[in-house]
Amino acid sequence: MKVIKEGFTIYHNFPIKALSNKVFKAIANPDELVHWWPLKCSGKPTIGAEYNFFFGEPYNWFGEVVECKENTSFHIKMTKSDKDWNPTTFGFDLFEKDDGVTWVHFFHKGWIEQNDHFKHSSYCWALLLNGLKNYVEKGIIIPFEKRN
Known part of the structure; x- marks a missing residue:
């Protein structure tokens, strides 16, 4: 019997004082992603679409949309x-509450080991997700070179 190891996962859950459609646009629309994560971005929020996340050379990364439910999830x-x-695989699951707050359940799963890069990425995600929150709630855009 073969044992399948899923690896390690980073989790961050937090509220954003906005409706889920506004949060979804900020996580899935390349024109808004660049306000809180990569320097440049392209892609379409549809299953199977390719996203390009460019952070400056040599960090020109690509990913495929594996889940996309408008205003609900983006992986x-x-x-x-x-x-x-x-x-x-990283993703966002959105849960809108009655009081105009959307809870974001973020994950980054499939890490082979909990090495220094895993730990650093967890820290970076926390900072970036706070940038997402500030962007959606207050319109604050931190310049790319200061997102570290």
Whole structure:
């Protein structure tokens, strides 16, 4: 019997004071992703579409949309990145509450080991997701070179 190992996962759950459609646009629309994550981005929020996340050379990464439910979920399977990220999938699941707050359940799964890059990526995601929150709630855009 073959045992399948799923690897390790980064999780971050947090509220954003906005409706889910606004949060979804910020996580799935390349024109808005660049306000809180990559320097440049392209792609369409449809299953099977390719996204390009460009962070400056040599960080020109690609992923495939593996789940996309408008205003509910958006997941990307990395296809061309560095060796630690290649086997991984990251995603956002959105849960809108009655009081105009959307809870974001973020994950980045499939890490082979909990190495220094895993730990650093978890920290970076926390900072970037706070940038997402500030962008959606307050319109704050942190310049790319200061997103570290």
